Amino acid sequence: MAVTCGICWYITDRLSHHPYSRSYFIYWETFMRLASFLTTSLTLSKIRAMVLKEENLILELLETKEELNQLRQSNHVDCSHD
Numbered sequence: 001m002a003v004t005c006g007i008c009w010y011i012t013d014r015l016s017h018h019p020y021s022r023s024y025f026i027y028w029e030t031f032m033r034l035a036s037f038l039t040t041s042l043t044l045s046k047i048r049a050m051v052l053k054e055e056n057l058i059l060e061l062l063e064t065k066e067e068l069n070q071l072r073q074s075n076h077v078d079c080s081h082d
Contacts, residue, residue, distance in 0.1 A: 001041060002037035003034065003037075005034075006033050009030065010030040013026055
């Protein structure tokens, strides 16, 4: 997606005849935009993965807590019969 955005921006600049003081600046700006898009994309992807992992850990923790509570209750019932 980031690469597509960079290419679209380049094409838009070319078709709109955006003025640059040096001819190679269009390539420099395209590269910088692409780097920016890639950085943003990779950062958001990493954040999403971390949030999903945290959500899974919370679910696992809640399940483990519930199992522990059930074991405590069954252990408490067993001890009271002795």
